[in-house]
Amino acid sequence: MYFSATDIVQFPKVEFKFIKTKLEQQLFTITLSRSEKRNAFTPTMVKELAFALAYANHEADVWCIVIEAEGPVFCAGMDLNVFQNPALDTLNETLPQVEKEITLGNAFNSLSKPTIAKVKGNVLAGGFLIIGGCTFVIATKESQFGLPEVKRGIFPMQVMATLLKIMPQRKVLEMCILGKNYTAEEALQLGLVTHLSTQEEIESDTSTLITNILEAAPLAINKGIEAYHSLADIPESQQHAYLINILQQIKSSEDAHEGILAFKEKRKPIWKNK
Numbered sequence: 001m002y003f004s005a006t007d008i009v010q011f012p013k014v015e016f017k018f019i020k021t022k023l024e025q026q027l028f029t030i031t032l033s034r035s036e037k038r039n040a041f042t043p044t045m046v047k048e049l050a051f052a053l054a055y056a057n058h059e060a061d062v063w064c065i066v067i068e069a070e071g072p073v074f075c076a077g078m079d080l081n082v083f084q085n086p087a088l089d090t091l092n093e094t095l096p097q098v099e100k101e102i103t104l105g106n107a108f109n110s111l112s113k114p115t116i117a118k119v120k121g122n123v124l125a126g127g128f129l130i131i132g133g134c135t136f137v138i139a140t141k142e143s144q145f146g147l148p149e150v151k152r153g154i155f156p157m158q159v160m161a162t163l164l165k166i167m168p169q170r171k172v173l174e175m176c177i178l179g180k181n182y183t184a185e186e187a188l189q190l191g192l193v194t195h196l197s198t199q200e201e202i203e204s205d206t207s208t209l210i211t212n213i214l215e216a217a218p219l220a221i222n223k224g225i226e227a228y229h230s231l232a233d234i235p236e237s238q239q240h241a242y243l244i245n246i247l248q249q250i251k252s253s254e255d256a257h258e259g260i261l262a263f264k265e266k267r268k269p270i271w272k273n274k
Helices: 005-009 043-058 082-085 102-111 126-133 157-163 169-178 183-190 200-213 218-233 235-251 254-264
Strands: 020-023 028-032 066-069 073-075 115-119 122-124 136-140 144-146 179-182 195-197
Touching: 005 043, 020 043, 028 043, 028 122, 043 102, 066 073, 066 157, 066 200, 073 126, 102 126, 102 157, 115 126, 115 200, 122 126, 126 144, 126 157, 136 183, 144 183, 157 169, 179 183, 183 195, 195 200, 218 235, 218 254
Parallel strands: 028 066, 066 115, 073 122, 115 136, 122 144, 136 195
Antiparallel strands: 020 028, 144 179
C-alpha cells in the first residue's frame, strides 16, 4: 500500500532507529526498540514499522511475523509531544520516501501473513493498532490494556476502527469512553487477546504457536488471509463464488499436491510456498 516492490529491494540498506528486525528461517521478528519512551511511536517509528511489515509481506521466505517489544511496556501509543510538534521527530533518511501519510491500521490491513504480537507489558492507546492488527496476541497475565485518550481530551478514533473488527460494538465504545485499564483475562474474554501466558512461559508458548503455524501450508494461509480481508468489499451474493475461485487456485498449487502426497505417504510435507 505504501511501499512498492522497488522500495522493498532497498530493505538491506535501511538503518532502523526505533525498531529492530531479524529473519531466521521463515520467521521474521520485529522488535519495538524505544523503551526509554515506553515504545511510544513517532511518525518516523510508524514509517519504520510499516516498511518492515511491507518487506515481510513481500518476501516469499517469510511465513510468519512476530512483533515484540523491549522494556516493561509493550507500547504506549503515539508520542503526543512529537505528534504535536513534528520538529521533535528524528527522521530516518535511509527509508524510502512515501507520497501519503502512513497509518498503522492500513499497514496491518495490507498483511496477508500470520502475525503474532508477543505482549509482555502494558498496551495503551495507539498500541492497540498493533495488537488489533495481528492475527494472534499472546500476552502475560500481568499485562494490562487501556485507552486513556478521553482523559487527555481526545478520542481513540483509529483504534475504534480496528477494534470494531474484533470486538462487540458496545464493548468497543465502553473501552473508548471509560478509559480504564482491562486485565489480560478481560482482554481475552473480549477477543483482544487470543492466548494467555506467564512471564516464565511466554517464550515457550510463543515458540509452540510459531511451530504450529509453520507446520501448515504457507501459500494456503496467505491466500486465506487475503480472502478474509477481501470479503468485506464483496457483496454477499458473490462471496461464495469468489471463495471457490480462490480455493481452486490453492488446490492447483505445488503445496497442495505436496500436502496430499505427504498425507498418503504418512510423512510431514515439505512446503515450498508455491
